[in-house]
Amino acid sequence: MLLRNRLLFRNLTSFLPSPSPPPKSVSFILSFNKTIAYSTHKLPKPQVVAIRATKQPILEGARFAKTVLFVPPGVDSEDVTDEMILPGSNIVLGPYASHSQIKEVEFVKSSGRAKDCPKDNRPEFAILGRSNVGKSSLINALVRKKEVALTSKKPGKTQLINHFLVNKSWYIVDLPGYGFAKASDTARTDWSSFTKGYFLNRESLVAVLLLIDASVPPQKIDLDCANWLGRNNIPMTFVFTKCDKMKASKGKRLDENIRDFQELIRENYKQHPPWIMTSSVTGLGRDELLLHLSQLRNYWDQ
Ligand code: GDP
Numbered sequence: 001m002l003l004r005n006r007l008l009f010r011n012l013t014s015f016l017p018s019p020s021p022p023p024k025s026v027s028f029i030l031s032f033n034k035t036i037a038y039s040t041h042k043l044p045k046p047q048v049v050a051i052r053a054t055k056q057p058i059l060e061g062a063r064f065a066k067t068v069l070f071v072p073p074g075v076d077s078e079d080v081t082d083e084m085i086l087p088g089s090n091i092v093l094g095p096y097a098s099h100s101q102i103k104e105v106e107f108v109k110s111s112g113r114a115k116d117c118p119k120d121n122r123p124e125f126a127i128l129g130r131s132n133v134g135k136s137s138l139i140n141a142l143v144r145k146k147e148v149a150l151t152s153k154k155p156g157k158t159q160l161i162n163h164f165l166v167n168k169s170w171y172i173v174d175l176p177g178y179g180f181a182k183a184s185d186t187a188r189t190d191w192s193s194f195t196k197g198y199f200l201n202r203e204s205l206v207a208v209l210l211l212i213d214a215s216v217p218p219q220k221i222d223l224d225c226a227n228w229l230g231r232n233n234i235p236m237t238f239v240f241t242k243c244d245k246m247k248a249s250k251g252k253r254l255d256e257n258i259r260d261f262q263e264l265i266r267e268n269y270k271q272h273p274p275w276i277m278t279s280s281v282t283g284l285g286r287d288e289l290l291l292h293l294s295q296l297r298n299y300w301d302q
Pocket of ligand 1: 129130131132133134135136137138177241242243244245278279280281282
């Protein structure tokens with residue numbers, strides 16, 4: 001059984017015994033409407049938690065009247081307060097969050113196939129997104145080292161799976177960007193089979209960070225990608241990039257893009273994935289994203 005599935009099972013079963021009372025919340029796992037995760041295991045459905053997020057300045061700016069929260073393990077949804085929600089996100093901070101700063105990062109290897117990737121079973125986060133979404137900039141901002149993202153941009157490396165070891169304990173994995181404007185359908189298919197192999201076979205993949213450019217309206221290719229990951233029960237976090245582009249006069253535009261994307265995603269998920277707003281220019285969301293990764297990682301590690 002894949003670790004990912006083990007996590008799903010363990011996570012769900014931690015709320016047992018069921019059927020009564022029903023679970024307070026189920027986290028980490030995205031349940032796609034068409035998946036059979038719940039029916040297969042005969043486990044109760046997750047409770048969708050919706051609360052008013054009025055005290056978060058960034059959320060206020062984004063004008064989300066309500067947000068569907070991502071409640072991590074160890075937190076009872078009834079105990080969630082506004083202060084526990086990471087600013088500019090729907091992510092609740094729980095007891096598994098810990099030290100999250102990046103002290104050192106080293107490039108380990110580039111792999112052409114999933115089976116060539118490092119085999120030390122350290123937890124990893126894959127960073128995925130459309131070409132030009134701001135992937136390299138985000139990686140730079142996270143690790144605060146320009147050469148890391150430069151490595152990924154070197155000719156010959158952009159179509160490979162690049163592993164970076166962080167604090168000698170976990171990996172950031174840079175995946176090839178998708179949706180090149182001029183790419184032929186064949187090129188897209190090649191990307192699909194290559195990257196799908198990684199997603200479907202990588203046991204130590206904790207979650208995919210799917211980068212979405214908040215400065216443009218929802219793109220079909222991003223929605224297709226999110227839906228494919230969801231259908232295959234691969235946990236993901238939506239990382240909205242370029243959120244500094246929210247000028248006062250155009251603020252609504254960015255809000256609308258993010259909200260529209262969420263609405264389109266909501267149609268397909270029983271439980272909304274975690275999401276967070278970031279900017280590599282201002283540093284918005286950086287520390288919050290690292291905290292989020294720490295709680296996913298620590299839960300995975302235990
Ligand atoms: P990649 O192709 O996904 O690796 O994207 P890059 O990181 O190379 O960024 C593509 C373009 O978007 C560059 O011109 C960046 O300067 C710009 N960009 C990336 N992140 C941000 C951001 O947070 N805010 C703004 N305003 N521009 C960004």
